[in-house]
Amino acid sequence: MKRPTRSDALIQRRFSRRALVLGGLQAGVVGVLGWRMHSMQVDHADEFRMLAEENRINIRLLPPARGLIFDRNGVLLAGNEQNYRIVITREDAGDIEEAFARLTKLVDIDPELVERAKEEMARRSPFVPVTIADRVAWEDVAKITANAPALPGITADVGLSRVYPLGSDTAHVVGYVGPVSDYDLTEGYLAEDDDPLLQIPKFQVGKTGAESRMEDQLRGSAGTRRIEVNALGRVMRELDREDGDAGADVQLTIDAHLQRYVQARLEGESAAAVVIDTETGDIRAMASSPSFDPNLFVRGISVADYNGLLNDNHVPLSGKAVSGGYPPGSTFKLVTSLAALEAGEVEPEETIWCGGYTNISGIRFHCWRPGGHGNVSFHESIKQSCDCYYYEASQRVGIDKMAEMARKLGLGVRHDLPLSAITPGIAPDKAWKRERYGEEWRIGDTVNASIGQGYVLASPLQLAVMTARVATGRSVTPRLVHTIDGVEQPSGRGESLGLNENNLRRLRAAMYDVVNHQRGTGYGTRTVLDEAKIAGKSGTSQVRRITPEERARGVTSNDDLPWNRRDHALWVDFAPFDNPRYAVCVVVEHGGGGSSVAGPIGRDITLQALYDGDPPLEAYPSNMRGRMAEQQEHIRGLAAQGATATIRA
CATH class of the missing domain: 3.90.1310.10 (Penicillin-binding protein 2a (Domain 2))
Structure with a gap:
């Protein structure tokens, strides 16, 4: 037998070592794979399961x-209701035109809605459902369900939609x-x-x-x-x-019944009204007229209806009560008078001459009464609304102190309410004009501001706040939200304004005589029951310039002017006089005289608030009771039908 050579033995040893190395490598790879598999399947199983x-x-x-x-x-003022709607899914519908043709043969659908749905489908992924029509009748839902095999991709759905019961x-x-x-x-x-x-x-x-x-x-x-x-x-x-x-x-904080009454009482006017609870600052009513039906916007307002709202010169889409800025006219005399009294620039019993106009630097500033009022005290200046008294008083006190008092009473301040487009108004002073126009303040600016003209602007909300503060001496702050999920929100009662109580009493007494004295400018708005006595102040603000030539030939009557060039009518009041509960402001755009147009509206709203419904006819002077009974019946009819000032023809 041949014995292996030394060379063969060497080769065999080398082969064995390589086999061992290769086997070791293979075992290592298998081990790593096994470890990785264990890691993936056991240690990280949850992670990969989630990805899958x-x-x-x-x-x-x-x-x-x-x-x-x-x-x-x-x-309920805003709620949710079940809303049946028809939806289409493009990827399931096949031929879109054919699908719509089948649908419209089965259900009557506005062609405009069909076109809107097609436009929406073009912007969305093919598997996203698109609403064709909502608020469809149950009968139409049943038809679509019964004919489902013939309407691929079209289904009836149900969801929630907003609804406004009081419109x-x-x-x-x-x-x-x-x-x-x-x-x-x-x-x-x-x-x-x-x-x-x-x-x-x-x-x-x-x-x-x-x-x-x-x-x-x-x-x-x-x-x-x-x-x-x-x-x-x-x-x-x-x-x-x-x-x-x-x-x-x-x-x-709104009282729906009072709100509906106020809206109805403003029927036919471009106007606004605000009612404030003087104790808490709660806004009990806040109405702008004409109004609109908000349900139309939820359901999809038509182009014709929307253009009708936009082109109406009474501007129904505007919340005039908070966004409207108006020259406050003579209602601003409450500010000027308090500023002058507090500064000690006029004495309560001091009289100032009114001859029908005041001449300042060669310019005549006229009183509303051409013949003048003669010698006028503070009390008479409010009662008879003498302009010349305030021309003089304002020059003494100056615009900066007048503006400071205006802001203290709530004018020139943006009140924090959850509403759209709240105007801060304007309580101008020297710095304001310098910043706004780059010009210095002039004495004529002060004189104009003293009677609520010139640069002064205020909203009905601000004027109602001003009246509430005069009535109470506190910084009453308007509040619109009573509770959120049952949690009551902070009261608007306010702290003391720090004004001299004697001056406030004098001002309130003068406002009482505006309404209850025969020579008062608001005597036509009086009531006769002690429990419902009103103290108020009227205002009439110009929206156009009256030239000397027009004065010479006679000032044109409001009735003879185009509607949009007539004076604004304003009214503020509080009641009851001896224990004020409510403060009210009414502004009627281009209404004419404040005492003759806005005053009666303000009185009726005030009484409605005091009596929490229709007041007894005995609250009115006897010669007014028949007419007031008819008016109450008319307004009850409007409220019952929900036919308040909405979209105007």
Whole structure:
């Protein structure tokens, strides 16, 4: 037998070592793979299971129920109702034109809605449902359900939609909702809001009024639903859902019955009125006329209706009570008189001569009464609304102190309420004019401001606040929200203004005689029951310049002027005189005389608030009772029909 050579033994040893190395490497690789498999399948199993699930399961948002809005007594002002709607999914519908043709043969649908749906479908992914029509009748839902095989991609759905039971009566206070727009998200009040709910097609948010300013509280938080989808994202089935949290319920300070009365009492006028509870600052009514039906905006207002609102010269879309800035006219004399008394620049018993005009630097500033009032004391200046008295008083006290008093009484201040477009008004002073116009203040500016003309502007809300502060001596602050989810909001009672109580008593007494003295400018608005005695002040503000030539030949009557060139009529009051509970302001745009036009409206609103309904006819002078009975019946009819000032023809 041949013995192995030394060379063969060497080769065999080398082969054995290599086999061992290779085997070791293989064992190492297998070990690493085993460790990795253990890591993936055991240590990180949950992580990879989640990734796998997300490949076939999507989470979609569920819009929450919007919070409800009530009046102070629990009357529903903004609610939610079930809304049957027709939706279409493009990828399931096949030929879109044919699908719509089949649908319109079965159900009567406005062609404009069909075109809107087509435009929406072009912007959305093919598997996203698009609403064709909402608020459809149950009969139409039944037809679509019964004919489902012939209507691929078209289904009937149900959701919640906003509804405003009082319609136009609370439109400017409550506001309305509408679909989120690109403007809302890029430049509007939602630009910094990253809530994913806002990305849901046609998700509705507040557009005006409390609906807009209380969006965060009313919106609620989203729910979710887990759905199984295929590779293209098409929904296969719903796995589970978790409802979100509904928005907070909000209770306003508004009294719905009083609000409806006020809106009806302003019928036919371009006007605004505010009623404030002097004890708490609660706004009991805040109306702007004409109004509009907010339900039209929720359902989709037609072009014709919207253009009708935009082109109406009475501006029904404007909340005049807070956004309107008007020259306050003689109602501003409350400010001028208090400023002069507090500064000691006039004495209560001192008289100032009124000869019908005051000559300042060669310019005549006229009193409303051409023949003048003669010697006028402070009390008489308010009672008879003598302009010349205030021309002199204002020169003594100066515009800066007048502006300071105006702001103390609530003018020239933006009151913090959850409403749209609240104007701060203007309580001008020397610094204001310098900053605004780059000009120095003139004595004529002071004289004009003393009677609420010139640069002075105020809203009906501000004038109501001014009256409440005069009536109480406290810094009454308007409050519109009573509770949020049952939690009461801070009172607007306010602290003492720090004014001399004797001066306030004198001013209130003069306002009492405005209404209750035969020579008072508001005597026609008087009441006769002691429990309902009113103290007030009228105002008539010019919106045009009266030239010397016109004065020479006779000032043109308001009745002979175009509507938009007539004077504004203003009225403020508080009642009862001896224990004030309410302060009221009424502004009638281009209404003419404050005491003859705005005054009677203010009196009727005040009595309605005092008696929490129609006052007894005995509250009116005997010669007015027959007419007031007819008026009450007329307004009750308007309220019953909901036929307050809405869209004007």
